[in-house]
Amino acid sequence: MNADQILTEIxxxxLSYLMLAQSLIRADREQALFRLGLNEETASMIALLTPAQMMxxxxxxxxxxxxxxxDELVWGLLTNHGKSAANDTTSRLHAAILMAGRHQEAA
Incomplete structure (x- = not known):
């Protein structure tokens, strides 16, 4: 992949991220703040962007x-290195709890 292709992908x-973020913010602001890791001010700005501004x-x-x-702990839980498929749900839940706690700390 050359530099022009990388810039096009970025x-x-x-654009996909901004469209998703705006859609989530308008549909369920609290979920959007949590899932995207945004603060209130950023969410407000994204919600008000016009299509031309997003472009x-x-x-x-x-x-x-x-x-x-x-961090390694969250990535280890998400990828289940060395664990059986039976522990997949528990590992993902544990990772979600860790990330939710970090979101609360940042807010």
Whole structure:
């Protein structure tokens, strides 16, 4: 993949993210804040963006979203390294609880 392809992918991801975020915020603000890891101010700004503004913001070369699971414990739980499929649900629940707690700490 060359640099132009990477930039195109970033722009497409940005637009998809903004559209998803705006849709979630308008449908269920509290769930959107939790699932996207946004604060109230950012959610308010995204909710008010026009399609033209979203296109302009998405056209940048910086990825707008980021991974919130930035530690080994959460990634280990999500990928189930060394665990059976029977523990999959429990591991994902544990990861969700950890991430929810971190969301509350950040808020």
């Amino acid at each position: 722009r497409e991801a940005n 302009k913001i998405a056209a940048g070369n910086t990825l707008l979203c980021k991974f919130r699971m930035d």
